[in-house]
Amino acid sequence: MQQRVAPRQEILRPAGWGVVYFSLAAALAINLLPWQGTALLLRPDFVALAVLYWCVYQPRSIGFGMAWGLGLLMDAADGALLGQHALAYGAITFAGMILQRRILMFGMGQQMLHALPVLLGGQGIVLLVALASDGTFPGWGWFSGSFIGAALWPPLVAILRMPQRPRRDPDQA
């Protein structure tokens, strides 16, 4: 039986809690920047991306509770109904947990293609909840955020993996 060899895998140190929390807080802060107009329409949901990253690359580091809490914070910040983003981030966490082993088999290009439907699904949930309550449809352009988010997947993975890289020379560290 021949085993499939994943392309150029490094042995990474596990990310500490500090890194996980800091990356999530940073993603939340980026989401909280005063985005407006077209920029707001094109803005990918960085919290969703970070949640998906940790679900896939270090599945035990983040759970439903964390994703859900972040969703509540996003809702409070947006002045949206409480639970709107929480529901979406819960679904993204679930998708990440289910797809985790599958996504890691693929190279970056195909990982992007996996991230795209997950992000779109999250946005779809937010849209459905908003429309069911009292919102106006913001136009199909609103979904472009997910496409840009999926396109940002490779650089995001590269950045978030940085603190996990093994030191050059372990003896001198």
Next chain:
Amino acid sequence: MGSETPPFFKRGPSPLSRFLLFSALSFALLAGDARFGYMTSVRQILGIVLYPLQQAALAPLLAWDRITGFFVTQAGLQRENARLKEENLAQAALQLDYAALAEENAHLRRLAEARQRYRHPTALAEILYAGRNPFNRRVVIDKGSRHGLEPGQPVADDKGLVGQVTRVLPWVAEVTLITDKEQAVPVQVARSGARGIVFGAGRDDTLDLPFTPISTDIRTGDTLVTSGIDGVYPPGLPVATVSNVERNAAYAFAKITCIPSAGVNRHTQLLVLTGKPERPPVPADSAETPAKRKKN
């Protein structure tokens, strides 16, 4: 920590059951928030947790504003100064007229024993950022319950009504603009006195005046002002200008679109009318009167 760890240890419920649990929790929250409005205190707590993070996110932008503000050219300042002087002169003339008219009006009202027009105390607030929620039209301002703001207070700028305070946190408040789909303002045509209710269209710079009979005296170019009969908005604040009236005999109502008078999304400073408008007491037997009349 690695993904290849075999499940030696008990990991608790499966992802699916946890997902369903948290989804149920989300739906409970949504229902509680949308239908019953239970979540005010939760929102207050979350708002306080978020406040430092939001300030941190705003800091680079404020710094940039300060830096660019420092390098304003002198020519620009001179131009603005000249324009302000001109405006000031024009307004001084109006002010004289206004003083005379106000005197006369007060006198007439006293004669007619009419209720003195209520003057609102106001609070100046600055827009921190436009709402990030693309589903509705809201802005967040830098004054909150600590500054005496309450939900329901009208918000205006120098040209007219901008919106209404809908949610108040200790240091910030949320203002729903009149262009929001859910926002309604009782208005009156300044020229003819015809009343109606203006609704936001959910788009920039558009308001609708639905359910207006085609026979109503209203034309393109008419100014709509708040009628004040709701007890929320003070009477006489400009709201919108009618931009298009479409009368079709096939329908009972005319299709009327308006443009908001205020720069609903072009301003950074807003005025919150913090006082409560005086409302005459509701007559106690108002419900009985028509019935009595019927009997007679």
